[in-house]
Amino acid sequence: MTIQDRFATPRMTLAEKLWHVNWIMVVLIIAVACIGFTMLVSAANGTYEPWASRQIVRFGFGLVVMLTVALIDIRVWLKYAYLIYALTLGLLGAVEVIGTSGMGAQRWIDLGLFQLQPSELVKIALVLALARYFHGITFADIGRPSHLLTPLLLVAAPALLMLRQPDLGTAGMLVLGSGVLFFAAGVRIWKFVLVLVFGLGSIPLSWTLLHGYQKQRILTFFDPERDPLGAGYHILQSKIALGSGHITGKGFLSGTQSHLNFLPEKQTDFIFTMLAEEFGLVGALGLLGLYTLLIVYGMAISWRARSQFARLLGLGVTTTFFLYVFSNIAMVTGLIPVVGVPLPLISYGGTAMLTVLVGFGLLMSVNIHRDVRIGRSGMEPVA
């Protein structure tokens, strides 16, 4: 039995699996997380309390979860993909009923230990469900519009719930991420063009359905200086902090914008700004480089995988991660409206951290089980 054959079967020992965990990626993740801890220490003016210490504990927990997810057979994930999706969607529906209110939007379920944001978990669950669906249909089926109905419903259900909450940013990320999966699965390009044209045509209608603060955010995005003390304040102060950081930054704990509280939400959504202010362009590009490496690894892993499920799962997770990184940095640099997306592995917050680490766990599972052949319907390999 060659090693290749052994990989093609579900029978791998734990030691073999551990050997094939992508440890370089684990090191990259820890490195990014450590940058995050440093910034949380800075946000608390040089102390571990109240943010860094709790974030370290959460990261430790998340790391264990990630490795556990990585070691579970990929066919198990395929088998339970719809169930996980259904459970997560149920949680998302639950926030409508029992969710506690914060910042004018209902996004959390208070579990006592930490506040669960189903909208974060649903990103991964949707990737699982879509990967399973596209794995299960033939190439010919993809060309048939009737077979696109199910995956569209899979996307629409959580997206509509998020719009009701309302969480425009996450809904947008969900739709974009799914779009990439549809594209990779082979959906015809003219269909994307059709959706795009239809989408642009419906902008006037959507505008009337938006909440006042959402309209404000979008208007403010196009002209931040129109209300420098109100809605535009965050963007303007963030740009001032970034720009004044210059090339090498003002130094650890020396960011005037951050430490004199001109910068809002510096431990969560605007943490990248603080990093760029204190460590300058060098620090900002350094972190962006680490993120890029992680994304490249993720793309390579999904490209290398043999089964359609594994490929789509890897691509979906990587794309979700990419969208986190891009949305957050584009937001704080004023490229897109303020959408409230955290910076993955760095922003203070439990659910986003867990979601990202579960995602990387699945990506590693894809890597470990890259040569496992999976039948169209599930466990049986195709002959």
Add this chain to the structure above:
Amino acid sequence: MRSEKSRSKIFNRRMALIAGGKAAFLSALAGRLYYLQVVESDRYRMLADENRINLLLLPPPRGFIVDRHGTPLAVNTQNYRVVVVPEQTSDISATLSALGRLIDLSAHDIRRVERGVRRRRAFVPITVRDNLSWEEVSRVEVNAPNLPGISIDVGQSRHYPHGPALAHVLGYVAAVSEDELTGDPLLELPEFRVGKNGIEKRYDSVLRGTAGNSQVEVNALGRVIRELRRNEGQAGQKVSLTLDLGLQQFVTRQIENERSASIVVLDVDSGDILAMVSTPSFDPNAFNEGLSTAAWDALTSNTDAPLINKAIAGQYAPGSTFKPIVAMAALEAGISSDTRVFCEGYVDLGNQRFHCWKEHGHGALAMHGAIRESCDVWFYEMARRLGVDRIAVMAKRFGLGARMGIDLAGEQPGLIPTRSWKRTVLNAAWQGGETLVTGIGQGYVLTTPLQLATMTAQIVNGGRRVTPNLLGASELGSSPPPDDRPPSLGFSPASLKFMVGALSDVVNAPTGTAHASRIRRAKWAMGGKTGTSQVRRITLLEREQGVKKNADRPWKDRDHALFIGFAPVDRPRYAISVVVEHGGAGARKAAPMARDILTEVQRLGLDGPERLVRASAT
């Protein structure tokens, strides 16, 4: 299987497109960061500094005002305030009640502080009480450990140690009013005070100095984190006045019991004003803290006008103190001083009768006697011969009828009537009788006490121009060099010598009207001229029934008492004018005051201008 292969192929192809797309977006982020952090960095660094750096103004200490000897007349005192910083105390009401056991706190103070605590940020100090005494300050300081959040803050307040005695000259300071705002941020500080009257107003820009500033780093809430740079301003300059504090206080005591009066004492050579008092006065310190409406109304509605400096703004008919002008006009017109006029107690002009103050007449008098005994009939005759316009020319040569240009606001010009004046202003022809009453300083003639003192100085100093001034040889450098003698007014020395002799005899000759008020010490002897100016015309009916004694009339109808004087007679150095409104006869009311003041100024032996320069240089 073919389907699986094509699925894989299309996945790989599209994967490449997705990778390219992601690379493009990530590059866009990198480009954006480069744009913000390198290309636009200068602008944002400036904005960041604007965010964090606040400029605090440091108000300059106001310059002192001192008298000719350097004695302070207006100073700054430390104003000790108790302030509380709410965030430094856990229980503000407990702290306030602890403080209330040490110093007096009204319920009003406590309510105001509690309102401030609710409304302002917790790190902003709130004034609990100001103007603390030393005892109160030390009581608070000693108990500081038991008073969390309480501290003592020092501000500066303007203080006038001599109060009402100098109120009209110095003026006062008060909070800046809307129309005084010039955009200078200093004026917008709540504790800042500007000069509102007198020297404080006239030399406000000199006294004020320039503000310093302090650059501080603040956070987004405005809390000061630390001081970055400090630029001390320029303190206000000292202003030295020509006044003599001792003399000013002496003069004040002379008239402070009069209902309404004013006195000016001048140096006849330099024009230095040695004392200038107007009564009633007010307390200039009251304006500093802001006057209550009731107190302000009381000041403004008082018919004796305490806010008005009557020495420069009171316009009075000069009465007989105007006679030296008529005499000078006669002499300069070539009328001999030996010209005799017979006084039988009155003179008729047309169907009008003009009375002398001496009911049965003086008999025949020449000029010297007419001045000495203040014979009205003699001056009626001189006025008739000269005509009003020639009298007016002489009056104007002495500076009457025009502002003297003193360094104080509110000076009035007085009035010297002429034929053309009456035609243009009153649109009526001049009457002969009006010339006669002008000859005794009645009718339309109006003068200020300052003008009368200046006129006197110019008669006795050898006929040289006197510009009355309040500003001594100070840092301002506006006073002329002491050896630069003022120009002559062009009178003949003989006329002037005659006038000094006649005015001396008014006091020193037994028949002089002010003989009772002579200074007995020969080297200090004074000369002068009494004046009693009618406030209302005495009707024929009243005259027939016998003129009522002044004291029997209502105060408002009584005559003004005036006196102009100088001393010593052999080499005059000081001139004085006294006006006591409704004070009765000048000889009885005003002359004794002048005697006491001229005695005092000579006793003090005030320095001439030469010595003054040296005194201020040390």
